[in-house]
Amino acid sequence: MLHIDYTASMPVHRQIEEQICSLIATGILRPKDWLPSVRQLATDISINPNTVQRAYASLEEKGIIVSVKGRGSFVAPDLSAIDRVHKKMIDGMIREVILKSSLAGWSKERIREKFLNILNEGETKQ
Amino acid sequence: MLHIDYTASMPVHRQIEEQICSLIATGILRPKDWLPSVRQLATDISINPNTVQRAYASLEEKGIIVSVKGRGSFVAPDLSAIDRVHKKMIDGMIREVILKSSLAGWSKERIREKFLNILNEGETKQ
């Protein structure tokens, strides 16, 4: 079951996209697995079917899922597309972090130190 | 003089905000320095005064500048709050990058490598 945050600025259809991507990336959804039908998912999270449709259409255009009239939607059998999408997304986010922190007057060393600190937090906690 | 990129997806008022922030962070603008008036800046970069107004209002809300009716706007005398805000924002963005990439199944090593790669790109270019 997906969770929609209506207070977020990210549009609902993009939230659905991202969450399905995550489910695939983490292996919870696997290639050829069936996705909930457009109408089913729409009623589950009580939004308009059109909004789910838009998310599915976008995922299909990116080659992450396949939708077939009358049969339903499922995770694409070949997922080479999804890794490319992830790479691009993460790359963009990293660039934005670096841009923002340099705009704030941070030196490279300070950014690197901060990043590595946070990255290694998990090692002791988890 | 600020530079507006009309082909960018970032709204104009946010571009103004970011650039003023950047001028402050890099020390070109210092606490209590005067900023150009809303109308002056608007005609300088030939955009709608409403747009400049919105940028200034947003900066004032964040405590970065102070606007006084009839006198104009200047950089806030005390900017200690701002660095804390920046830290928090950058911290949040870094955590999100790490979260997203681990959801995508990336190992810590892969994330670190990717980050350092991008961070060091500038060294040869700039």
Next chain:
Amino acid sequence: MLHIDYTASMPVHRQIEEQICSLIATGILRPKDWLPSVRQLATDISINPNTVQRAYASLEEKGIIVSVKGRGSFVAPDLSAIDRVHKKMIDGMIREVILKSSLAGWSKERIREKFLNILNEGETKQ
């Protein structure tokens, strides 16, 4: 025995149509040969009889097969019309490819080269 690919975007009834056409074109099925009954074929490839029915109806409309109530379906005795239909269809598709690529600014040489490249791909693979 026909093979249905459920991950393909082409509707199942069109897949059946194409494969029967192909069997006829290659001479495996010849004029007046009997086809499996709608129900037989449906159970063989475990799909809905409606779907087979639609494929047969479409083939009959095109004059490729003949169905007789109570007796079954067979390849049409005279297939001269079909080759003309094929010619016309392929002719139209070729013209569209050429139109689209010239609209995209491609030179004749580039189009020819591309076409021959793809046409000859099979030579090494198959």
Next chain:
Amino acid sequence: MLHIDYTASMPVHRQIEEQICSLIATGILRPKDWLPSVRQLATDISINPNTVQRAYASLEEKGIIVSVKGRGSFVAPDLSAIDRVHKKMIDGMIREVILKSSLAGWSKERIREKFLNILNEGETKQ
């Protein structure tokens, strides 16, 4: 002015996409040229603004145009994307022609001959 064919099976939003692509490919629309606004184009060709919006959104996702809130939409400054899109489209069409004609029992030689004939028609006509 675009022309919509309501009898075609291709959805309206895809027709808009293709025609704008063609206008760009043929140089009638050039990088940074302004496109008609969503509402303007919608009333011009008397369809729903949502349909135009969908076409524009898809073109933007492919990197062919850029849309900015409050300012409008224009052809992307960098069009490396469009050539890739064209290549992919033409490639797909060629493969389909070859597939269809081999399903119809045509030999490679016959296909090649047919194609080259049609391609060279223009030489004497135009």
Next chain:
DNA sequence: GTGGTCTAGACCACC
């Protein structure tokens, strides 16, 4: 039942 397209109308952020 499934996905996909389109219309109509509301609302928002932005300029």
Next chain:
DNA sequence: GTGGTCTAGACCACG
């Protein structure tokens, strides 16, 4: 004025 999101409801093709 601009683009973008969402809802509601109709219709089609497919199984």
